[in-house]
């Protein structure tokens with residue numbers, strides 16, 4: 090059996106080898122990849138057809154940034170709201186910690202109060218973790234509160250290094266490493282947020298930087314996480330696309346050439362090009378254990394990866410929900426609407442009011458014959474939301490029958506059929522509405538009133 094000293098030696102030698110292969114490229118002028126991001130043109134996706142192998146870790150999970158990136162883009166939540174949402178996240182993630190961590194600001198007293206209250210819950214998952222300004226004082230604060238890990242901003246593209254921080258790559262790297270060392274000295278585990286990684290020089294800066302992190306990990310025996318932040322949503326998952334836009338390429342480099350193990354790699358996506366979900370799943374598939382998400386995708390600009398979407402991505406690629414309670418997603422959407430005053434757009438997958446509503450008559454007819462034809466899965470079982478049919482001029486008899494059965498929860502023999510007298514009577518009324526020039530879908534209240542009136546006239550009850 091290989092003993093630990095020999096293994097460590099082997100690992101160190103490998104790292105030394107990689108270091109020779111990937112030294113920091115300390116350029117004099119920024120490389121902002123204007124060939125890919127010409128700014129006055131739409132960004133380009135280039136291909137070199139290098140294929141990266143899948144490398145999905147056995148254990149993958151979700152982390153949450155609802156209270157950090159999520160809160161950056163909206164009015165702050167009250168302490169009570171944060172604690173309630175945290176309770177929901179705990180229930181949703183289940184006992185196996187599929188929602189592993191949730192990230193909190195520590196800036197104000199209000200932020201810290203929320204952290205104390207969530208910690209008092211005593212949950213194993215989600216673990217409470219923080220986001221701070223990188224200073225010794227803040228590391229001490231993290232430690233005093235009793236947290237094990239904190240996020241630190243280590244922006245890595247030349248856009249940030251040269252234009253925002255006004256530094257060279259070497260200066261930025263040295264500055265970050267000294268801050269990380271300070272954090273390690275406090276005994277806190279740093280989580281390095283590699284901001285703007287999809288516009289960064291992966292082999293000239295990111296890999297050399299991660300190799301340095303690896304050395305610090307060995308020196309302090311404290312894990313250091315690497316969060317790959319696709320800050321502007323430029324990441325793509327197409328096979329053979331070139332880095333820095335290739336998510337498979339970035340994860341492969343960090344895993345294989347910088348030697349950062351999967352459990353310390355996380356992906357944080359943004360949805361500017363509609364790719365946050367598929368990029369996050371891609372990060373899992375190519376070797377990141379964690380994907381960082383926010384509820385309903387609420388986050389900077391177009392938002393982050395929606396957490397609820399990754400719950401269903403997890404179940405699809407793992408074949409199991411692994412203890413996650415998906416019905417909590419509907420409870421959360423209701424809580425946001427009623428208590429926070431935020432209504433998710435109606436067509437939002439899994440949570441919008443119309444996500445499983447069929448409008449066209451011909452489709453409604455199919456749904457009526459067999460629910461599986463026009464519903465993505467048993468949405469009643471997993472989300473407490475049976476498929477619906479909206480009634481409009483195109484619904485037809487089948488659509489009206491389905492609406493009645495659904496609304497009055499009629500099953501088996503009690504269901505109304507599309508050729509019943511009641512349904513035909515309602516159809517005459519519906520058609521008359523649209524002949525008079527109506528253009529909107531009928532409301533539930535209008536339908537209930539006309540159904541009740543028709544039932545009275547036909548001497549039937551539902």
Ligand SMILES: CC(C)C(=O)C(=O)O
Pocket residue numbers: 158242282283284285318319320357359
């Ligand atoms: C500020 C950073 C860490 C971020 O959230 C991002 O890059 O999206």
